[in-house]
Amino acid sequence: MLDLSFESPKPKTIPGAKYDWELVIGMEVHAQVASTSKLFSGASTEFGNEPNSNVSFVDAAMPGMLPVINEFCVEQAVKTGLGLKAKINLWSAFDRKNYFYPDLPQGYQISQLYHPIVGEGEVIVDMEPGIARKVRIERIHMEQDAGKSIHDMDPNMSFVDLNRTGVCLMEIVSRPDIRGPEEAAAYVVKLRQIMRYLGTCDGNMQNGNLRADVNVSVCLPGQYEKYLKTNDFSHLGIRCEIKNMNSMRFIQQAIEVEARRQIGILESGGVVEQETRLYDPDKGETRSMRSKEEAHDYRYFPDPDLLPLEIEQTWVDDIASNLPELPDEKKIRFINSYKLTEYDAGVLTADIESADFFEEVAKSCEGKLAANWVINELFGRLKKDDLSINASPMSPGQLASIISLIQSEEISGKIAKDLFEIVYVEGGDPNEIVDSRGMKQVTDTSAIEKAVETVINDNPDQVEKAKMNPKLAGWFVGQVMKATGGKANPKSVNEIVSKKLSL
Amino acid sequence: MGELNKLTISEARDRLRSKEISSVELTNSCLAEIDAADPLGAFVHKTPELALAQAENADERLSQGNAPDMCGIPLGIKDLFCTKGVESQAASRILEGFKPEYESTVSQNLLDNGTVMLGKLNMDEFAMGSSNETSVYGDVINPWKIDERNLTPGGSSGGSAAAVAADLCLAATGTDTGGSIRQPAAFTGIVGIKPTYGRCSRWGVIAFASSLDQAGPMTKTVRDGAIMLEAMAGHDPKDSTSVSLPVPNFEAMLTGNIKGKRIGIPKEYRLEGMPSEIEKLWSDGTEMLRLAGAKIEDVSLPHTKYALPAYYVIAPAEASSNLARYDGVRYGRRAALSSGDGINEMYERTRAEGFGSEVKRRVMIGTYVLSAGFYDAYYNRARRVRALIKEDFDKVFSTGIDAILTPTTPSAAFGLGEMSDADPVQMYLNDVFTVTVNLAGLPGVSVPTGFDKSGLPLGLQVIGRPWEEADMLNIAYSLEQSADFSAKPSKWW
Numbered sequence: 001m002l003d004l005s006f007e008s009p010k011p012k013t014i015p016g017a018k019y020d021w022e023l024v025i026g027m028e029v030h031a032q033v034a035s036t037s038k039l040f041s042g043a044s045t046e047f048g049n050e051p052n053s054n055v056s057f058v059d060a061a062m063p064g065m066l067p068v069i070n071e072f073c074v075e076q077a078v079k080t081g082l083g084l085k086a087k088i089n090l091w092s093a094f095d096r097k098n099y100f101y102p103d104l105p106q107g108y109q110i111s112q113l114y115h116p117i118v119g120e121g122e123v124i125v126d127m128e129p130g131i132a133r134k135v136r137i138e139r140i141h142m143e144q145d146a147g148k149s150i151h152d153m154d155p156n157m158s159f160v161d162l163n164r165t166g167v168c169l170m171e172i173v174s175r176p177d178i179r180g181p182e183e184a185a186a187y188v189v190k191l192r193q194i195m196r197y198l199g200t201c202d203g204n205m206q207n208g209n210l211r212a213d214v215n216v217s218v219c220l221p222g223q224y225e226k227y228l229k230t231n232d233f234s235h236l237g238i239r240c241e242i243k244n245m246n247s248m249r250f251i252q253q254a255i256e257v258e259a260r261r262q263i264g265i266l267e268s269g270g271v272v273e274q275e276t277r278l279y280d281p282d283k284g285e286t287r288s289m290r291s292k293e294e295a296h297d298y299r300y301f302p303d304p305d306l307l308p309l310e311i312e313q314t315w316v317d318d319i320a321s322n323l324p325e326l327p328d329e330k331k332i333r334f335i336n337s338y339k340l341t342e343y344d345a346g347v348l349t350a351d352i353e354s355a356d357f358f359e360e361v362a363k364s365c366e367g368k369l370a371a372n373w374v375i376n377e378l379f380g381r382l383k384k385d386d387l388s389i390n391a392s393p394m395s396p397g398q399l400a401s402i403i404s405l406i407q408s409e410e411i412s413g414k415i416a417k418d419l420f421e422i423v424y425v426e427g428g429d430p431n432e433i434v435d436s437r438g439m440k441q442v443t444d445t446s447a448i449e450k451a452v453e454t455v456i457n458d459n460p461d462q463v464e465k466a467k468m469n470p471k472l473a474g475w476f477v478g479q480v481m482k483a484t485g486g487k488a489n490p491k492s493v494n495e496i497v498s499k500k501l502s503l
Numbered sequence: 504m505g506e507l508n509k510l511t512i513s514e515a516r517d518r519l520r521s522k523e524i525s526s527v528e529l530t531n532s533c534l535a536e537i538d539a540a541d542p543l544g545a546f547v548h549k550t551p552e553l554a555l556a557q558a559e560n561a562d563e564r565l566s567q568g569n570a571p572d573m574c575g576i577p578l579g580i581k582d583l584f585c586t587k588g589v590e591s592q593a594a595s596r597i598l599e600g601f602k603p604e605y606e607s608t609v610s611q612n613l614l615d616n617g618t619v620m621l622g623k624l625n626m627d628e629f630a631m632g633s634s635n636e637t638s639v640y641g642d643v644i645n646p647w648k649i650d651e652r653n654l655t656p657g658g659s660s661g662g663s664a665a666a667v668a669a670d671l672c673l674a675a676t677g678t679d680t681g682g683s684i685r686q687p688a689a690f691t692g693i694v695g696i697k698p699t700y701g702r703c704s705r706w707g708v709i710a711f712a713s714s715l716d717q718a719g720p721m722t723k724t725v726r727d728g729a730i731m732l733e734a735m736a737g738h739d740p741k742d743s744t745s746v747s748l749p750v751p752n753f754e755a756m757l758t759g760n761i762k763g764k765r766i767g768i769p770k771e772y773r774l775e776g777m778p779s780e781i782e783k784l785w786s787d788g789t790e791m792l793r794l795a796g797a798k799i800e801d802v803s804l805p806h807t808k809y810a811l812p813a814y815y816v817i818a819p820a821e822a823s824s825n826l827a828r829y830d831g832v833r834y835g836r837r838a839a840l841s842s843g844d845g846i847n848e849m850y851e852r853t854r855a856e857g858f859g860s861e862v863k864r865r866v867m868i869g870t871y872v873l874s875a876g877f878y879d880a881y882y883n884r885a886r887r888v889r890a891l892i893k894e895d896f897d898k899v900f901s902t903g904i905d906a907i908l909t910p911t912t913p914s915a916a917f918g919l920g921e922m923s924d925a926d927p928v929q930m931y932l933n934d935v936f937t938v939t940v941n942l943a944g945l946p947g948v949s950v951p952t953g954f955d956k957s958g959l960p961l962g963l964q965v966i967g968r969p970w971e972e973a974d975m976l977n978i979a980y981s982l983e984q985s986a987d988f989s990a991k992p993s994k995w996w
Contacts, residue, residue: 057605061828063598064585064607064707066742098824098873100850107827158846160832299873301882304714304821306743 006132012180016263021218023259024236025184026176030169031201032209033076039168040067047207051161059166061105066305073168076200077117077142083198084137086121088316093308098299102160103147113300116141125187129342133183136175145169181252193327197352205246215239216258238272242279254279258286338367353389360396365403394424401430412441414486442488452496455479470503507532509670512727519575526575530558530619533577537671542996545666547640548590548623557619564617573734574617579624579666579675584610585707593709594638595628597857598835607707608739609718616734621672625662628859630711633933635661637861645916646992649957654916657687663721664691674722680715682937685949689911689962692951695721696728699969700944701746704739710825712818715941725980729753756973761981762796767904771807781910784953788963791985804895809888814938816872816885823869893943900968906978907966909936911949915959946972948979952986
């Protein structure tokens with residue numbers, strides 16, 4: 001298989017008053033594991049239920065309740081690790097992260113600090129054809145989500161919804177390999193794409209199923225390369241962590257804003273304090289979430305209610321052998337077997353549904369043509385109606401029929417667009433529609449010749465001009481097409497016009 | 504008919520099966536004794552109606568034949584066990600009025616065997632204590648008395664021990680994190696078994712220190728302990744630390760024949776300044792086993808002296824986290840708040856009012872040893888010590904030693920209030936012979952074998968190999984027969 005070679009993008013630089021600064025970004029992405037029940041209890045994970053209806057005794061931390069690991073969640077984490085080409089740790093363990101908050105009933109979150117289930121991996125983040133960033137993954141661990149505190153329902157009271165409490169999250173921790181706001185967003189997009197391919201996270205950011213903490217620091221050019229060489233973080237700037245971002249737009253804005261804040265501090269001779277910050281999109285600023293004095297001491301220690309998690313290599317191998325084709329592989333295959341451009345292959349493999357739709361179309365027609373029609377016509381039309389590919393009123397079979405009609409020169413490209421609109425809006429079999437509405441291209445040369453002759457005879461002046469300037473032949477072609485209602489085969493028309501005008 | 508409450512489980516079982524007595528009669532006898540025993544402070548929530556309904560069901564089941572051994576046997580249940588619809592507060596104010604909607608696996612196993620629950624038993628708050636003086640319900644008084652002083656029944660399962668010793672019930676459940684079954688058993692002249700960690704489910708037992716907590720039976724005889732343990736034990740998928748192993752018929756293994764068994768006497772348990780009566784008790788017990796045909800061997804458990812400090816790091820560390828859930832948000836007590844108070848005031852006031860001083864002390868110790876900068880020096884070091892202690896036992900058992908004999912406690916029951924001004928460490932020393940067993944996850948049983956010079960009961964501890972409770976109990980049974988301890992406290996209440 002052919003591999004795609006790529007170059008790294010240039011890091012984003014932000015000019016300060018004195019220097020140009022580079023950005024260094026690491027991310028912790030919290031992805032909710034797609035599973036029907038929670039990490040340590042049998043309660044449902046369904047979104048949008050009545051508050052506190054997905055709550056078991058374990059989730060509510062009733063006295064004497066104990067966690068029991070959900071094997072499916074483990075499988076999903078392993079699958080995700082394999083999808084990120086990461087090392088799977090056959091031995092991992094759970095730790096308690098202790099802090100008090102009403103939406104954390106146990107008073108601790110069960111997480112994996114010391115021994116995560118997934119170790120080092122990597123993600124190729126495509127920026128544009130031929131340009132991509134390789135982001136190293138440090139680890140993925142499993143942990144419980146917290147519930148939701150609601151402070152705006154009553155002037156005096158807060159409310160707590162435990163539906164989300166105990167839902168399994170994967171925390172995907174990257175190395176500080178991301179070098180700009182666009183890369184950060186593209187990184188999250190790529191992670192989401194991979195997890196959607198794997199079926200391990202639905203990636204719904206609106207529901208909070210995918211959130212990111214972003215670590216941002218700035219440094220002068222050359223420092224990052226020193227860090228890479230030595231793995232010594234002191235070459236980099238001091239970072240701030242911006243918590244809980246749940247939109248691609250905010251991620252980019254927050255990074256930009258935070259970097260400028262840090263540059264301002266550094267250029268005026270100050271020191272950036274390592275701290276946790278929140279991004280306020282309304283004000284367009286980040287602000288400190290808690291001061292040093294309020295910093296939590298989480299008192300991590302191994303959860304004594306749970307045994308270490310030991311999994312078998314054969315089980316991992318089994319999961320690995322059943323992995324679906326991943327985006328990078330699919331893209332390369334599309335390029336190779338359908339002769340697509342990297343750009344087109346990228347668009348078609350953005351999500352698995354589009355890729356599947358395309359392949360279904362391409363089964364019975366030419367690949368390149370299929371890609372053009374799916375991307376330019378179908379996606380455009382769907383976008384106009386704000387529909388997803390799953391909701392497409394046109395089936396792959398219908399589109400393939402239209403494309404086949406073009407390929408066999410039974411209809412012209414122009415007619416094909418009309419036919420596309422008819423099939424899209426009214427449905428039906430394209431072949432029947434073409435027959436019943438007389439849309440077939442005229443390939444009968446005698447009929448075309450007749451039409452050409454009529455146009456030539458009716459326009460002697462134009463004939464004269466065309467003989468002086470052969471480019472004017474196009475005018476005759478257009479007139480013939482008009483006269484035939486667009487059904488004449490343009491290639492034949494061209495040839496016959498040239499012949500008759502003796503050009 | 505009288506004094507059915509004084510029966511052992513095995514006697515009652517035989518008489519229930521022969522229809523000589525009914526469970527309702529047996530239960531009524533116990534209920535009457537319980538009502539007359541309020542001064543002991545053992546039962547804190549009585550459930551007579553529930554008990555009689557269960558007794559009637561048991562009688563029905565017995566009449567159909569093939570009823571389990573424990574069918575119809577009236578028991579007391581330690582307040583640490585969650586019992587459906589019945590107050591379960593771990594003797595803490597913070598769980599005031601808490602009635603769970605679920606039944607702990609162990610108490611459910613007992614109910615499935617047809618037992619009768621007479622009520623809930625007093626204990627040290629959250630099982631933290633060795634004298635049953637930290638309970639929100641007040642002290643439990645040891646039925647044993649030698650002068651006007653009120654004595655401690657030990658702790659934390661003090662209510663269970665007192666209730667069994669005073670014949671308020673035929674047996675009781677206890678839990679043991681550092682000696683909480685065995686020490687009170689020794690102080691009250693009864694048998695207390697701490698099974699191998701993982702033998703009994705912890706599900707529904709209010710957690711103190713998860714890696715150490717084990718439930719076990721507190722009974723009048725070793726045979727009763729064997730019968731009851733079988734009913735309590737078993738794999739529970741709801742407890743990840745419970746072990747999937749078959750539960751043997753422990754009673755059937757009680758042959759009393761211990762010929763050729765190799766019994767280890769650990770020299771490190773011979774503490775400096777140990778009372779001579781404890782020395783004598785231990786050597787008498789050793790002699791009894793020798794006479795019964797066992798081979799006595801000196802063994803060494805070199806890390807023993809580090810056990811108590813390690814225990815008092817690990818147990819509070821786990822407790823500080825386990826008790827974080829008692830925050831006034833969802834159940835139990837919530838402190839009254841004034842306007843303008845926020846969540847921090849609610850936490851602080853609720854926990855300040857809800858927890859007693861010993862619980863607070865341990866939560867603070869635990870928080871400290873887990874905090875940044877101290878974790879390695881305390882918690883991690885304690886874990887390493889724990890591993891070494893386990894290794895000590897593994898080595899001894901790998902030489903073919905079948906069981907280890909030690910005293911259960913360094914003294915007999917002391918007076919209530921006597922330790923109140925002492926350094927808390929003095930109180931913690933009560934656990935010096937028992938905590939090693941919890942740290943190593945081993946089974947241990949305390950058997951009453953003698954008295955101190957004032958006539959108070961003393962116990963010896965038999966420590967078994969992991970999962971070899973049957974063998975351990977058979978050795979305890981032999982010891983029980985040789986010691987022939989049959990004394991009962993005289994009724995003063």
